[in-house]
Amino acid sequence: MRDALDRRILAELQHNARASTSQIAGRLGVARSTVHERIARMERDGTIAGYSVVLGQPQGDEVVQILMLLEIRQQDTRKILQRLNNLPEIKLCLSINGEFDLFLTAEAPRIEDLDILVDEIAEIPGVIRTKTFVVFGRKFDRRHSETAARMMHSPTAHP
Known part of the structure; x- marks a missing residue:
């Protein structure tokens, strides 16, 4: 059963799945161990089924x-x-x-x-x-992190 903190952790991971537990804990104002334990539990119970790479469209390869x-x-x-x-x-x-x-x-x-x-x-x-x-344009897509393109250019955070 997810509570408000689980949902906030999931939102952080959806925004940037490569963020460390320390970074997530800092943004949420909770202990790193709390974030680590909750992520581990959500992985075990299937709430988090995995992590993936979202490839960007190279410039000029519009579809x-x-x-x-x-x-x-x-x-x-x-x-x-x-x-x-x-x-x-x-x-x-x-x-x-x-x-x-x-x-x-x-x-x-x-x-x-x-x-x-x-x-x-x-x-x-x-x-x-x-x-x-x-489709004329994509206004937003919550299935993929809005930061995917930025992450491709600045891989600084590692879980």
């Missing part, structure tokens, strides 16, 4: 991103998911409720590549209809 909603025949779900999984442009596939069944995100270097992808997905047997949105 176009789309969001897609798919309505599918339920009996074809497995075959459709297999086909979607073989399309490297698709970065995320979620099962959702409502009038659509699947939510996808896809990325490619050019909008023309995504236009071809959308047509290819629409032709998969069992896909009833699609709805596509082009």
Whole structure:
């Protein structure tokens, strides 16, 4: 069971997973041993499943991103998911409720590549209809630390 201090520690780790327990303790005003013990407990109980590196996009390697909603025949779900999984442009596939069944995100270097992808997905047997949105810009993304780009340029903190 997480309390307010656990949530604050998690927020610090999400902001910078490479911060030392001493740095986190200093920012939160608690003992380093408290932070260390709580992180260890959250790792043991699965609250913290791991740490990862978020790669940045090199300058000039911009991609176009789309969001897609798919309505599918339920009996074809497995075959459709297999086909979607073989399309490297698709970065995320979620099962959702409502009038659509699947939510996808896809990325490619050019909008023309995504236009071809959308047509290819629409032709998969069992896909009833699609709805596509082009992403104009990313305002924030809490799945990745806002400091990932800074961390790539100044690796000073180590856990």
